[in-house]
Amino acid sequence: MDVGPLNPASGYRPGAVSTFFVYKAGLFALGFWGWLAHLAFSGSPLSGWHVVAATGATTTTLVGVILGVRIALARSAASRHEQLMRSLVEISWYTFAKAPADRDLGRDVEGVDGDASVIRLSQESRPRPRR
Numbered sequence: 595m596d597v598g599p600l601n602p603a604s605g606y607r608p609g610a611v612s613t614f615f616v617y618k619a620g621l622f623a624l625g626f627w628g629w630l631a632h633l634a635f636s637g638s639p640l641s642g643w644h645v646v647a648a649t650g651a652t653t654t655t656l657v658g659v660i661l662g663v664r665i666a667l668a669r670s671a672a673s674r675h676e677q678l679m680r681s682l683v684e685i686s687w688y689t690f691a692k693a694p695a696d697r698d699l700g701r702d703v704e705g706v707d708g709d710a711s712v713i714r715l716s717q718e719s720r721p722r723p724r725r
Contacts, residue, residue, distance in 0.1 A: 619658035
């Protein structure tokens with residue numbers, strides 16, 4: 595399906611750089627949680643390093659979650675924008691290419707000149723001024 599922002603067929607998909615930071619925050623959070631678990635299960639007395647590890651673990655976890663939610667919202671907004679633009683293009687195209695009211699839309703009838711499915715445009719009634 596969609597392989598990200600480098601796929602030209604997928605349109606604009608934000609978040610390539612932000613995804614890097616989410617993974618980076620997750621890696622740091624994993625490191626801090628591992629360090630905190632090591633300190634907690636090693637049997638050492640409570641020290642300032644426990645506080646540093648706990649603070650780092652919670653901070654990087656929250657940063658990762660917030661950045662992840664931001665990416666999800668940006669991708670959702672980009673998807674909605676893409677769908678809205680497609681709808682507008684379809685509406686404008688169907689409005690422009692609408693068949694005349696006196697023509698039967700259910701069948702292709704050859705026109706006066708033998709052209710089927712041709713939209714006749716009215717000719718300009720007044721001549722253009724010469725330059």
